[in-house]
Amino acid sequence: MSATGRNDVRLIKKYPNRRLYDTRTSSHITLADIRQLVISEEPFQVVDAKTGEDLTRSILLQIIQEAEGDGEPIFSTEMLKGIIRFYGPFQGMLGSYLEKSIQSVIDVQTQAGLQSSQAWSEFMQAQAPMMQDLMRQYVEQTKKLYLNTQNMFGVFSGLGGAGAGSSKKEGDEGQKA
Structure with a gap:
C-alpha cells in the first residue's frame, strides 16, 4: 500500500x-x-x-x-447505554480507550497471523464475552469515579449553595446552645 x-x-x-x-x-x-x-x-x-x-x-x-x-451484535444494550453515558465529560477518555483496545486486538491478530476470516471470527467469538465483561467493569469503575468526583464537588458547592441552608440550621442550633 x-x-x-x-x-x-x-x-x-x-x-x-x-x-x-x-x-x-x-x-x-x-x-x-x-x-x-x-x-x-x-x-x-x-x-x-x-x-x-x-x-x-x-x-x-x-x-x-x-x-x-x-x-450476533458486538454491542449489547447495556454496553450501548454505557457508551451513551460517556458522552460529555468523559467522551474523549472512552474514545481513546476504545481506539487503543481495538488497535490492540488488531495487533494481536497481526502477530498471531490470523489472516483467515474464519479463524478471526472464532477468535473474536471466544473473546467477546471477556471483552464485554472488561468493558462493563471499566464503565462501572469510571462511573464510581465520576460519582465520587461529583460527591466531592458537592461538598465544596454545598458551602455556598442549597446545601448551606440545611447545614446552617444544624449550625445555628449548635451556636445557640
Whole structure:
C-alpha cells in the first residue's frame, strides 16, 4: 500500500437520493462495498456531492448499524447505554480507550497471523464475552469515579449553595446552645 496522501484516498460521493458514487471506478457502490474498503484497509473519504461535507463517519456508523442487525451484535444494550453515558465529560477518555483496545486486538491478530476470516471470527467469538465483561467493569469503575468526583464537588458547592441552608440550621442550633 502506498503512503497516505490526498491522491491515495478514494473519493466516494453521496448524492441526495442516498446513492454512493465511487469516483475511482466511476460506478455506484453500496455500503457493503464501503465495508469491503474498510476490511481491505483502502483509504477512502465519503463526501456530500452537493456541499462537499465529509460524511465518512456517518457512513461508517451506518455500516456498524447494519452489521449489528445481522447475526450476533458486538454491542449489547447495556454496553450501548454505557457508551451513551460517556458522552460529555468523559467522551474523549472512552474514545481513546476504545481506539487503543481495538488497535490492540488488531495487533494481536497481526502477530498471531490470523489472516483467515474464519479463524478471526472464532477468535473474536471466544473473546467477546471477556471483552464485554472488561468493558462493563471499566464503565462501572469510571462511573464510581465520576460519582465520587461529583460527591466531592458537592461538598465544596454545598458551602455556598442549597446545601448551606440545611447545614446552617444544624449550625445555628449548635451556636445557640
